[in-house]
Amino acid sequence: MNEKDIIDIISKHIKLEHDDVSFIRLNDKFLVLKCDMLVRSTDAPKEMKLWQISRKSIVATLSDMVCKGVKPIASLISLAVPNTFTRKDINSLVRGFKVAEEEFGIKIIGGDTNAADDLIIDCIMAGFADNIIRRDNAKEGDIIISTGLFGYTSIGLKILLEDASANKRLRKKALESILMPKPRIEFLNIANYVNSSMDSSDGLAATLNELSSLSKKSFMIDNIPTTEEVYEFAESNNYDPEELIFDGGEEYEIIATLPKEHIDKVKSIMPIHIIGRVEKGSGVYIKSDSRFKRLRRKGFIHLANK
Known part of the structure; x- marks a missing residue:
């Protein structure tokens, strides 16, 4: 059973937006949300440094927001690390988040921490938009x-x-x-x-x-x-x-x-x-x-x- 199979099962019970982002209308605008999980063992080659991994977690989420025409206004980061991680390792991860903040003009405002057998970073971004560019709206002649x-x-x-x-x-x-x-x-x-x-x-x-x-x-x-x-x-x-x-x-x-x-x-x-x-x-x-x-x-x- 792969990722798409799991999403199909969830979709049978919970209505989901099948797009790069999720959104809900609030008066005359959309509140747009995106979460993206990075797991070191499956999403990062061993040659990637810790600060590059944390930076990539921001890139992945930001790319999905941008492709819908949405500029995020804030981000939350949930971070789970193995108990073997040192203070140096944590500082390296934080460096990557800071590099991404400055490079892409985003603001990390909070998050959560926990322990895990692998490094896991879950990035959430939020923004507002007048319109959402959908996947299902390609027109004949485009x-x-x-x-x-x-x-x-x-x-x-x-x-x-x-x-x-x-x-x-x-x-x-x-x-x-x-x-x-x-x-x-x-x-x-x-x-x-x-x-x-x-x-x-x-x-x-x-x-x-x-x-x-x-x-x-x-x-x-x-x-x-x-x-x-x-x-x-x-x-x-x-x-x-x-x-x-x-x-x-x-x-x-x-x-x-x-x-x-x-x-x-x-x-x-x-x-x-x-x-x-x-x-x-x-x-x-x-x-x-x-x-x-x-x-x-x-x-x-x-x-x-x-």
């Missing part, structure tokens, strides 16, 4: 965009976990994408032009399929958001490049759809990559050579191997 490129986190993990070879520049870039991920806060500046959006931290294939399925539309991807060096790395290390690009996860990029007439305005505000279009139908298709083929849903799912 342009599909990405805030960044894919494949580098997969390369980073291959280097760390399988000792894959890469040149010095690519190695540095790939490892930084894993150890120091960055949420796309600038997306807030284009949120008003977007019809649908989703954080891509579970993988590009999973994100595209989720948006397509909930919107009941077909997503045609004719410009894969990656670079030639990702293909070169895959070839030299005997990996499938599509798996590196579509199935890796941990990118914290945002995939969104918006009307064609807003593209020039959005491009003047922040860099984006146009990757495809929304059409009538169902499923996600990527262009391979001169033909389109179906892109199945993969990506990272907690407890998938349990």
